[in-house]
Amino acid sequence: MKAHPWQSMIEGLLEAIILVDPIQLRIVAANQAIHQLLQVGSSSLLGKGVIELAVAPEDVFFWEDVAAGLSENIHSETMLKRADGSIVQVERRVTLIRTGVDSSVYVVAINDHSNQRRVENELEKLIAELRATLESTADGILVTDLDGAIRSYNHLFAELWGLPDELLTQRDDGAIYAWMDACMHDASQYEERLGTISRSPLMEATDVLTLRSGKTLERVTLPQYARGRPIGRVYSYRDITQRLADEARLRLAAKVFESSTDAIFITDAEQKIVTTNPSFERLSSYTEQEMLGKTPRDFFSEEGNAVQVENLLKELDNLGFWEGELWNRRKNGHAYLCMISLVKVQDEFGAALNYIGFFKDRTETHTAKQRIEELAFLDVLTGLPNRLLLEERIRQAITISSRNNSTFSLLFLDLDHFKQINDSLGHPFGDRVLQQVTERLKKCIRQVDTAARLGGDEFVLLLHEANAEGAEICARRVLEELSAPFSLDGMHFTVTASIGIALYPEDGISMADLIKNADSAMYHVKERGRSDFRFYQRQMNIGLLSRMKLDHAMRQALEHQRFRLHYQPQVELATGKMLGVEALLRWTDKDLGEVSPVQFIPVAEESGVIVPIGNWVIQTAIKQAALWNRDGKSMRVAINVSALQFQQANFVDSIAAALHEHALQPHCIELELTESILIKDVEDALKKLESLAALGVKLAIDDFGTGYSSLSYLKRFPIYKLKIDRSFVGDLPVDESDVAIVTAIIHLAHALKLRVIAEGVETDRQREFLQQRQCDEMQGYLFSQAMSADELEQRYLR
């Protein structure tokens, strides 16, 4: 084929060129560049239909339009297919060139764009990567040009500054900057600083921005360079609000750690100590250096507490927490009690990260607690165990004794007339007396025994494994020890005590019973004149409750005049003539029935109600005596007087007043006093007795022989008569010792020029015996029981 005339011309062009015949649409010339572009052999394109090269539909449509005379030119990007089938991006321009009047040719000029495309693709990819990077940074990024015009920013920037959507879409830089200004706490300072930055294109700066919202942002700005020249600026913003708060918290925690008065140590996950605070060293004397690498096990383990430490570490691992007390040792070996809290710090999966231990010295608190406990169990004044501790010891004694089948004794001790010491010399003096008494009591017991103070002047001695004999020996020792004179502030005085004894198990198997029974035995000692001891006997057993009931009933009886007096004749033995009567109290209670004076008089004495009852007896008996002694008749009435009644300051006056009121001759009245009354307060008793004697009232000693029977008072006191107790009369004349006693009393009385009367005479043999021994008078069922005044009058006075 003949070469196209333009062949050589197109050969010299850089562009790939093909010439196409407009009628046949075949390639009539093609330069080397197109052959290279399509990677085909030279001249191989000549004669080919141009449409064969078309890949894009656009080209196919164009050449079809050309064929139909509809189109002549086209210029756009398109694709061509190479020989190997690969596609190449090109820019192609098709121009129809008129070569003559009726000849023309299509010039197809093709530029290879595949390189440019690749570069563009690369750039696009780069930009996409950059954008992704921008978005994925943890900071908010703003990029501006040198004039401050915003070139780009990421989402985080918008988020940090809280930019509203409309600002994001508007792309109004002024509005965005205004928004940022408005967010600032100190907008003017912010703007000033921003101005400085924008005026210095090379400046690098880091600032902290405080926003009105409370947020704190850190702003780092760096110049952006292109080809070595600054072209703009990148601002990166980071929200450091949390970080600052964390730092502040950390600083605080560090301060707490450093200044805490609690000792603190922190371990790693393997429980090796990594740090300790100053208090740790203060408390344990171990330095941090010495503790590094040690474990809590090393630190807390002590001889004997290994199991406890192992258990607490186990609990710490299981529960994440342990709190409790443990004895520990300082470096110098001194023991101290620690209050410890251990905490396991875990990650979100429960694995241990650290262990923290807090502890403080509880020794002082412990000692104080011990002291408080001691105080709770000790009597402050004497240092003796108090009631609580005594009760505890008695409980122990009961347990041991019941197990060993052994015995123990309880001595209930009450000082006699201690109230007088307190009242006259003051409580502080009384307290010192109690302290001295305590010292003496301690001397009387063994180390295993307990001396306790219940309060006031009441003490209890608990004697382990002591039977009746042991208790008696101790009781005597106490009385003996106390009998030595006391000396305080230059004063000398004696203190006596009344002691009641209860034995385990005979007198009670419970603590309450034992104390109650020892107490009741003690009361009996008091009744019988004090300064003695006595064992509990069952008949004493008018329990406290019944005592209270009885007391109440007596007060009621007194108020409602339910007491009566019966009179028992007293007869002259020689003549059988009734010389007088003894007034005896009678009481029939609506619930209790007839209550014997043997039962209720001791209770009345204990509670003090004997005083009004005794007054009533005196009034009634004197009134009755006055009736019987009318018209020159002579009838003596003997009245029982109890100790408490006699001790009343107005006792003598009340007798004198009653005599006066009923116009009775004093010699018609005989007062029966027990021996205990006389020895109680000798001087006072003497004074009263002398006053009564001076009045003309007769005085008799009741129950003579059962008490002290001291000859000295018989001599000193103005006594008129002795009354032989009926316990000596009952077995007369069989019992030799009673015979001897009664004989001796009668002789004694007569030797002292006193009259003598025997009570409880029930048989003729007794009467005969007494008559033989020249007893003056007798009283008893043999002659008559006690009876009402009416009955007596009917029987004997008509």
Ligand SMILES: Nc1nc2c(ncn2[C@@H]2O[C@@H]3COP(=O)(O)O[C@H]4[C@@H](O)[C@H](n5cnc6c(=O)[nH]c(N)nc65)O[C@@H]4COP(=O)(O)O[C@H]3[C@H]2O)c(=O)[nH]1
């Ligand atoms: N087994 C027997 N007993 C006889 C016989 N003859 C009299 N008695 C009883 O012996 C007691 C004598 O009185 P006491 O020794 O003064 O003993 C009295 C006295 O200590 C006290 N008491 C009675 N009345 C009063 C009173 O008005 N005031 C005071 N303070 N005590 C009184 O109560 C005690 C008992 O009084 P009572 O039960 O009335 O008992 C009376 C009397 O009933 C006898 O032949 N055989």
